[in-house]
Amino acid sequence: MIQPIYFIILSLIIFVLGIIAFFIKRDLITMFMAVEVMLNAANLAFIALTKAIGIIDGQIIVLFVITVAAAEAAVGLAIILLIFRQKKTIRTEDIQVMKG
């Protein structure tokens, strides 16, 4: 049997990699994917704690997190499409003015 602490450490590593990806990427879509990586790391921590404690409620939380991530992806990608139509670019260096 694997100790749950290994899974928590793995989730820490994945979360840190997600943060690094979010900061060094230069286009909106890839930054958005980095957010999904971070959400996955949180899910892994939830499932590992569910296993460690022995109550099933953590799995329910993970189901809700996945649902919210799906909704967030739909709305976020629509916003990215709108930005692309208005500015003709999704690079963050070109989107520095707030006025539309």
Added chain:
Amino acid sequence: MAQFLFFLLALICVISILGFILSKNQIYNALCLVVAFTAMGGLFSLLDAPFVAVVQIIIYAGAIVVLFLFVIMMIDVRKGIPPEKNRWTLYLSVGISLVLAAEFAFSLSKAICFLKTPATKEIGNPTALGHILFTKYIYPFEITSVLIVTAIVGAIVLAKKREEE
């Protein structure tokens, strides 16, 4: 056996996320994410959560990343992303993530005696999961449907082309 599977899946997950960070092509990024999320589903099933593992593979690797791929195809990828001009964001991100990792490790060291051994209770049963989802968590479950309707309507309204322009 379980140890070997854990290290194999963890290695696949970390390597594909590293590929996601290093690759410049957005399509390759999305495909790396598919591999990473599928390996994550395997990790979930190692942790006695078979239903969540299947949901992870179907929704994350199947639906969300395909949505990303659709949007990438609608946006011009041929130009590619030029290399970054200023490297200070890299150092900043590594610094921030090291601080955060130290914070996590500190809070983990408080809880480490608690996490040593897994509880012996049976938690891998999808029937128990469905039962608790529809009794104790029935209100969040219903509110989730409102959230999904809001997201669908919002996405359609945002992405629709205006006729009068």
